[in-house]
Amino acid sequence: MTGQRVNNRVAAPADAVGDRYVRPRGVHPRLDSPDYRSTRLRAPGQPLVPLPQRLTEITGPLFGTDRVTDSDADLTRQHDGEPLGQRIVVRGRVLDGDDRPVPHTLVEIWQANASGRYRHAMDNWPAPIDPNFSGGGRVVTGADGTYEFTTIQPGAYPWGNHPNAWRPAHIHFSLFGRAFTQRLVTQMYFPGDPLLPYDPIYQSTPEAARERLISRFDWDATRPDWALGFAFDIVLRGRAATPTEEPHDD
């Protein structure tokens, strides 16, 4: 394997001199993954061009509690009544590639309800809307990078990618980290889901990295007589091994 990006083509080997953040290789799905049909008209056809990491790339928006309200961390308490379905706690840590916690960073989540239906105008498959479930939440990591929210186990749902296609149950995550380079949008799956081998979105992920998207059942996160628990750690890009004195200077 060379310095070429293996999952998405790049025009030339990146000049690593001055990189503040390690460039991911073999981690993210190929943009060009035609089994996921929506990629065909949307994935760029030209190779990606290496962009040196200078001031705009090593900085980024630092959103925290200013973007979060009290009800954002408990998706089961955003309406007068309680949503149907299995109550779950999802918790974990946001880390960077050097195992350092990413503190005080905004995490945004969204998901389908217990029946596998999104409360969205574009989702109209015949599963019921739950009037007590909106499916969106926000939390901010603590000083130790931990986060936690309470929600309902989302259901699987059919989609039009291919005949009898079903998405495995998942929760969408959006994270900022502390730099433009660390921005990540991903999906958390559930252990033992029989749909995972058939899902072209999950399967688009390099095999060695795929299972990082699956949460684990977490006894310690369960709440007796209340909720099951799942753990999902998220690892954002870390600092390069030998940062230069002036990372913007290359």
Add this chain to the structure above:
Amino acid sequence: MTDPTPALTPSQTVGPFLHLILPWPDGPDVVPPDAAGRIVISGRVLDGDGNGLADALVETWQADPDGHFAHPDDPRGTVASAVAGFRGFGRAATGPDGAYAIATVKPGGLPIGDGGMEAPHLDVSVFARGLLDRVVTRIYFDDEAAANAADPVLAALPDPERRGTLVAGAEPGGYRFDIRLQGDRETVFFDV
């Protein structure tokens, strides 16, 4: 070469239902509505058939007009912006025709350490159904010809004929910047 990348979490597509939480009421407002020098950068996100993406999210990140970031990792030090309420970050979902708009101020140029300068620019992330990872591009400005001519990123493009895809065109009240994911005039996307 062994894989130097630790156990990073892979990206997955934002999907078509991002509107449940990601758009913020003030998302497109990088600056308050009454900010001096406010401009609107608008355009469309287009697929390989030239059709607008109705379910994309465009995010921008930029310096303020003096070239400052209010961020602890700026090695020049953290400087509060002279533009009150400057956030640096913009986020806009596209409409049914693929249109987006970000209200901001033009950023300043940025030193690159060898005496050179990057021309005024915004870094852009595009998320959408069908994009398994964000795609990253930059917005430059067509009325910054001298600065653009000296910009190291524009100068290093493998295909100089594509640099125009990174340059927003001035129009009344702001600039026009379309993002073409595929096709003859495909926007330059970066590996960052």
